[in-house]
Amino acid sequence: MAAGVMGTSSQLITVFGGSGFIGRHVVRALAQRGYRIRVAVRRPDLAGFLQPLGRVGQIHAVQANLRYKQSVLAAARGSDVVINLVGVLTEAGRQNFAAVHSFGARAVAEAAAAAGARLIHMSALGADAQSASLYARTKAAGEGFAFTHVPKATIFRPSVVFGPEDGFFNRFAALGSRLPVVPITGGATRFQPVYVGDVAEAIARAVDGAVAEGHVYELGGPEVKTLREIVDYTLGVIGRRRLVLDLPAAGASLMAGFVEFADKLTFGVLPDYLVLTRDQVALLGQDNVVSATAIDTGRTLADIGIAATPYEAIVPGYLWRFRRAGQFADIRTI
Template identity: 55%
Template sequence: MATISEKPKLVTVFGGSGFIGRYVVQALAKRGYRVRVACRNPHTAIHLMPLGNVGQVHAMQANLRKRWSIDRAVEGADHVINLVGILHESGRQTFSSVQAEGARAVAEAAKAAGARITHMSAIGADADSPAEYGRTKAAGERAVLEVDKKAVILRPSIVFGPEDGFFNRFANMARFSPFLPLIGGGHTRFQPVYVGDVAEAFVRSVDGQLKPGAIYELGGPQVLTFRDCMEEMLEVINRKRVLVSIPWSLARVQGRVLGILPKPPLTLDQVKLLESDNIVSDEARKKGLTLEGLGIPQHSVGAILPTYLWSYRPQGQFTQPQY
C-alpha cells in the first residue's frame, strides 16, 4: 500500500471557473497541488473536477463583495490566486467593487491565513487610464501590494485559447456578417498570449519561482494590430470579409448606446481601452519580468488558432484553409 508522507499544498483559486481559471486549475492539478475553486456559483466549476484525481479539485461558494465568504475560502490555504475581473459592470458587480475593493479583500484574507498570493491584473492597468477598467486594475495592484509586499502581480495582454472571447467572437461574427469592424482603424497594437502560457506563469509563481513583490507582463511572441488579428483569424477560418474602419468618435457613440444592454458587445469604457496599445513594456523586458524572462516558451497565434477556430470554416473541419 502506498503511503503519503506529505500532504499536498492547497491552492485557493478565485475565479477558477472562468476561461483562464480552467487552465490554471489544470496546471496546478498536474503539479500535484490540491485545488479549491472559489466562485460565486460552484455549479459552474463542475467541469473542473475531472482535471485532477478524485477529491483533488473541489469548488466552494465565494463572493468578493462578501468578506466572510473570502475568509472561508482561504482557510487552510498555502497559496491564493485571484483571477477575478470583469469587462463591463452589471448591477453590484462594479469595477471598483470587484477589481479594487475585491482585490484588497482577497489579499487581506490571504495574509491573515498565512498564505502567499498571486494576483492577475492586466497590461493597461494605469492610475491615469482614461478607462475605469484600467484605473481599477491599477488600484487593485496597489491594494494587494500594500497588504503584502511579497505578492506577485501578473499582467497578461489579450489572452487567446479555445474558449476565448476575442477570436471566437469575431470568427462567429464572420459567419453571418459580410464585414467586420476595425475600431479606430484597427491600429491598436496587441501582444496576444496563449492561455496555457499564462497558466504556466501562475503555477511557477505557486512553485516559488517568481520574484516576490514583482509585476510581470505577459505577452506572446508577436505584436499584432487589431487589423492583423482580424486578417489572421479570417485566414484561419477561410473566409473573406470586408474590414470597415470605425472612427473613434463613432465608436464612442456606439459604446454609449450598446453599453446599456444587459450583455453589451461594446462599451464606452472598452473603446477608451482600445485607444492605447496593449503590449509588454520595454522596462518589463529589460528586467526579465516576462514569459521569455521566465523561460516559458511562447505559443504564437498562427500555431494555436487553427486548433480551435476550424469550427467557423464554411465546411468546418473538412474545409482546407488557404494559407
C-alpha cells in the same frame, strides 16, 4: 502525474475564479503538480467540470463572492497560496469594475494576509491609474491593494489571452461569419496575444516558488500585431472575405453607447460578440504590449523560463467551427 507530487500534496492552493477561462487552465497545471486545490467561485454547483482535472478529492469547489468579505475570508482560511483570477471585461449589474477589480481584489488580499498565505494576483497589461478606461484604472487599484496587504505579492499582467474559450479571436471570427462588414476601432493599436496555457504555467511556477516575489510580470506572446492584422488573420483562418471597417474613436464611442443601451433594454440578451462598450473603445486607444521596462528588468515570460506560444500554432485548431463547412472546409477565402 508531474514529478514532485509527493512534495506538494500537503499544500493547499485557493484559486478565486478557478472556473473561468484562465482559471481552468491554472487548476489543471496545479493539479498536475499534485497540489490540493480549493476553487472559490460564486456557483460551486457549476464548477463540477473541474473535477476530472485532478485525482479524486484533489479539487474542491467552495462558495465565495468577492462582494462579501466573510465568504472570501472563509475560502482563503488555511491556504498556503491564494490566487486571484477574478475579472470582468464588461460591467453587468453588481458585477462592475469597482466591485470586482478594486473592492474584490482588496478582499482577497486581506484574506490572504489573514491566512498568512502567499498571494498571486492577475491584473492586465494597460493597468494604469491615469487611464481613460475605468477597466484599466480599477485594475491598477487592485494591484495597489495586493501590494498593500501582501507586500511580497506576485502580480501578472497579460496582454490579450487566447485559447479555445477566448473572447478575442472567437469574437472576430463570430463577427466575420455572421456579418458582411466587420466593424472595429483602434485598428493600429498593437497587441501581443499570449496563450492561456503559458499564462497558467507562469502562475503555477510562481506557486512552485520559481518566480521572484514582490514584482509585476508582463506576459506577452512572441509576436506584436496591430488589431487590424489580427482581424485579417482571423478572417483568413475561417475563410471569409469581409470588409473591415475601422471606425474613428468618436464614431466607435457613439456606436458603443447605442449598443450599451440596446443591451440594457433587452436585459443583456445581445450575443457577446456584438457587445461593445465605451470603456472598451477607450481601452483600444492604447497599445497592449510588454513594456521595455519589463524586458530590461527581467519580468517577462522568457525570464520565467517559458517559451511563448505563437497564436498561429493554436488558433486554427479552435476557429474551424466558424468556417462554412466546419473542419471539412477548404481553407480559402469565400
